[in-house]
Amino acid sequence: MGDRAQDPVARATGLSDAALAGDRRALARLLTAVENRTPVAEAALRRLYPLAGRAHLVGITGPPGAGKSTLVASLIAEVRRAGRSVAVIAVDPSSPITGGALLGDRVRMQAYAGDRDVFIRSMAARGHAGGLASTSGAAAAVLDAAGFDLILVETVGTGQSEVEVAATADTTVVLEAPEMGDEIQAIKAGLLEVADLVVVNKGDRPGAQRTASQLRAMLVATPPRNDAHDRPQPKRPDVLVTTASTGEGVPELLAALDAHRIGDRGGTTWSARVARAEAQVGAIIADRLRERLAAPGRSAATRDIYDAVARHELDPFAAADRLLAAMSEDGARPPGATG
Amino acid sequence: MGDRAQDPVARATGLSDAALAGDRRALARLLTAVENRTPVAEAALRRLYPLAGRAHLVGITGPPGAGKSTLVASLIAEVRRAGRSVAVIAVDPSSPITGGALLGDRVRMQAYAGDRDVFIRSMAARGHAGGLASTSGAAAAVLDAAGFDLILVETVGTGQSEVEVAATADTTVVLEAPEMGDEIQAIKAGLLEVADLVVVNKGDRPGAQRTASQLRAMLVATPPRNDAHDRPQPKRPDVLVTTASTGEGVPELLAALDAHRIGDRGGTTWSARVARAEAQVGAIIADRLRERLAAPGRSAATRDIYDAVARHELDPFAAADRLLAAMSEDGARPPGATG
Numbered sequence: 099m100g101d102r103a104q105d106p107v108a109r110a111t112g113l114s115d116a117a118l119a120g121d122r123r124a125l126a127r128l129l130t131a132v133e134n135r136t137p138v139a140e141a142a143l144r145r146l147y148p149l150a151g152r153a154h155l156v157g158i159t160g161p162p163g164a165g166k167s168t169l170v171a172s173l174i175a176e177v178r179r180a181g182r183s184v185a186v187i188a189v190d191p192s193s194p195i196t197g198g199a200l201l202g203d204r205v206r207m208q209a210y211a212g213d214r215d216v217f218i219r220s221m222a223a224r225g226h227a228g229g230l231a232s233t234s235g236a237a238a239a240v241l242d243a244a245g246f247d248l249i250l251v252e253t254v255g256t257g258q259s260e261v262e263v264a265a266t267a268d269t270t271v272v273l274e275a276p277e278m279g280d281e282i283q284a285i286k287a288g289l290l291e292v293a294d295l296v297v298v299n300k301g302d303r304p305g306a307q308r309t310a311s312q313l314r315a316m317l318v319a320t321p322p323r324n325d326a327h328d329r330p331q332p333k334r335p336d337v338l339v340t341t342a343s344t345g346e347g348v349p350e351l352l353a354a355l356d357a358h359r360i361g362d363r364g365g366t367t368w369s370a371r372v373a374r375a376e377a378q379v380g381a382i383i384a385d386r387l388r389e390r391l392a393a394p395g396r397s398a399a400t401r402d403i404y405d406a407v408a409r410h411e412l413d414p415f416a417a418a419d420r421l422l423a424a425m426s427e428d429g430a431r432p433p434g435a436t437g
Numbered sequence: 438m439g440d441r442a443q444d445p446v447a448r449a450t451g452l453s454d455a456a457l458a459g460d461r462r463a464l465a466r467l468l469t470a471v472e473n474r475t476p477v478a479e480a481a482l483r484r485l486y487p488l489a490g491r492a493h494l495v496g497i498t499g500p501p502g503a504g505k506s507t508l509v510a511s512l513i514a515e516v517r518r519a520g521r522s523v524a525v526i527a528v529d530p531s532s533p534i535t536g537g538a539l540l541g542d543r544v545r546m547q548a549y550a551g552d553r554d555v556f557i558r559s560m561a562a563r564g565h566a567g568g569l570a571s572t573s574g575a576a577a578a579v580l581d582a583a584g585f586d587l588i589l590v591e592t593v594g595t596g597q598s599e600v601e602v603a604a605t606a607d608t609t610v611v612l613e614a615p616e617m618g619d620e621i622q623a624i625k626a627g628l629l630e631v632a633d634l635v636v637v638n639k640g641d642r643p644g645a646q647r648t649a650s651q652l653r654a655m656l657v658a659t660p661p662r663n664d665a666h667d668r669p670q671p672k673r674p675d676v677l678v679t680t681a682s683t684g685e686g687v688p689e690l691l692a693a694l695d696a697h698r699i700g701d702r703g704g705t706t707w708s709a710r711v712a713r714a715e716a717q718v719g720a721i722i723a724d725r726l727r728e729r730l731a732a733p734g735r736s737a738a739t740r741d742i743y744d745a746v747a748r749h750e751l752d753p754f755a756a757a758d759r760l761l762a763a764m765s766e767d768g769a770r771p772p773g774a775t776g
Contacts, residue, residue, distance in 0.1 A: 140754055143752060143753065143754065144752050144754050144755070147749060147752035147753065148749055148750070148752065149749075150749055151748070151749035161501065162500065162501070230597055236753070254596075257593075257596010257597055257598055257599050257600075258569055258596055258597075258598040258599065259596055259597040259598045260596050260597065261596075368747070371747040372743050372744060372747045374747070375743045375744075375746035375747040375753065375756070376743050378746070378753040379742070379743065379746060379753045379756045379757050379760065380723075382753055382754055382756075382757035383726070383757045383760060383761060384719075384723065386757060386761055387722065387726075403718070404711050404714045404715050404718065405711060405714075407714035407717070407718060408707070408710040408711045408713070408714040409490070410486060410487055410489055410490035411487070413482060413483050413486035413487065414482065414486065414575070414714065414717040414718045414721055415479055415482065415483050415721055416483070417714070417718045417721075418718050418721035418722045418725060421718065421722060422722060422725055426765055
């Protein structure tokens with residue numbers, strides 16, 4: 099409790115050093131700071147970010163009910179059998195506003211409570227729009243610096259922000275299940291565009307192989323993901339079938355992830371890393387500008403401008419121009435002096 | 438085709454005047470411009486925004502399979518029976534990246550193809566994060582200026598951005614269905630926080646009344662939505678039961694929407710209008726800053742900074758500080774001169 103009064107940089111240094119030395123409680127506290135975008139998080143990330151960049155960040159997304167949590171649990175077991183370490187960031191859709199309870203499935207992961215090479219963290223899908231990919235990216239950098247070899251980021255793939263989180267991972271796995279409804283089928287088409295690997299889970303259900311065939315056919319018709327025009331065209335994603343509840347197909351999935359990690363350097367992996375960098379930098383810029391607009395002496399004028407827009411007395415473009423002019427004046431001051 | 442070469446302001450003036458005079462094709466073109474954030478959209482919104490602010494904007498959200506499209510179709514029929522006009526913005530989750538096909542359910546709305554007082558528009562959940570609430574807000578302002586009395590915005594309520602769209606409507610309806618899975622139950626808790634009205638659809642299924650009772654119990658345990666600390670505490674949302682496929686309960690839903698519109702002035706409606714203004718202004722500021730960073734003479738340096746962050750040679754905070762300093766230099770130039 100007393101350490102809350104401590105200087106953020108000193109506290110960040112203490113927590114970072116402890117986390118790097120293997121202190122999981124310090125690591126958990128750092129991640130809480132990252133999630134809340136506190137000054138401690140900024141100081142810690144400035145310190146830890148240069149130590150990161152070695153881990154393999156894998157995004158796992160798919161519609162509700164596809165079995166993401168079960169597959170993640172099954173992947174953890176497989177990774178541990180190979181003697182490797184794994185961290186999980188589960189972006190929790192249960193509460194977009196206040197955060198909220200863990201999903202019931204997470205309880206299964208309690209099995210690894212005593213294993214130092216497994217670290218599981220739920221993260222609420224909250225905060226400023228666009229902040230989700232930034233926050234999960236920053237959390238991944240902390241876990242990466244702390245030495246985790248494989249980092250899984252799990253999101254529900256039915257939201258723009260949530261899909262962005264998975265799409266900015268080094269390797270993006272899109273999970274599907276056989277026999278899903280019409281609306282979910284439609285969502286699927288969008289998800290396929292961000293996939294490096296497609297997995298049909300619940301492979302023991304009738305129709306799983308047929309779903310896999312349909313997906314392969316859809317992928318032929320879907321333009322492959324390629325943001326970087328000057329890079330080679332990536333190959334179309336493979337479609338695997340797993341039964342996460344029994345572990346069937348999971349060793350093959352891990353092998354496919356490892357193959358993508360090695361084989362795709364310079365392809366979608368590099369594009370995703372640049373996109374992740376942009377998301378993080380963009381969110382920090384947005385935070386800084388918000389701080390400037392909310393600074394003492396400025397916040398009342400900012401509020402008046404938003405109120406005038408809400409009353410339709412001022413159009414949003416005129417409002418943006420006024421605020422940009424105000425921020426440019428503030429920009430004369432050194433960065434960081436505006437909070 | 439020839440008019441594409443026209444000055445954006447002249448083109449915006451022409452389209453706006455035509456849309457205000459009732460030309461639905463011009464209205465559709467304006468909405469395409471808004472969706473693509475073109476210069477025509479900016480000029481049109483500057484012109485139309487002061488004419489808006491009269492319509493009732495209702496957000497309808499809920500998990501996949503709750504029957505949102507059917508309920509919207511049923512609400513349209515009810516609104517038309519009352520002789521009122523209605524516009525629908527359906528935020529289409531089928532493709533977060535390239536846009537995509539309309540959902541199959543939309544086909545039902547074709548019934549109103551010849552009715553000038555019904556206007557239905559699908560909008561892809563794509564583009565820059567945080568842009569979704571801004572784009573739907575701008576589209577609503579255009580439809581509002583064009584004279585639509587009621588504007589329904591439909592989103593799948595399982596993504597942060599999508600929930601934000603519904604939450605920034607004047608009245609937010611959260612739709613549920615009986616007998617949904619565990620993961621969806623968890624999502625529900627988060628959705629309830631943004632609800633002004635909760636609707637249990639598929640009321641003809643066994644368990645509908647029980648689901649409604651459970652939701653009423655959950656709402657007692659959920660803190661009511663209230664962003665504005667200086668405003669009266671809003672009342673807890675009512676829970677209604679509808680069967681959209683037969684129209685059962687839909688007149689009561691429309692009455693409840695109208696009652697919220699009238700009864701909540703200054704409550705969550707005002708907070709939502711300010712939040713909508715902030716989303717629109719914030720997205721314009723972000724666009725302007727992106728334009729500055731991508732401007733000729735700046736874009737190569739910007740790209741180098743993102744690449745250095747992706748290689749972990751530069752931390753995201755240092756990168757943000759460098760870009761902010763560069764943007765402040767540019768800020769000396771008049772706004773709009775940076776594209």
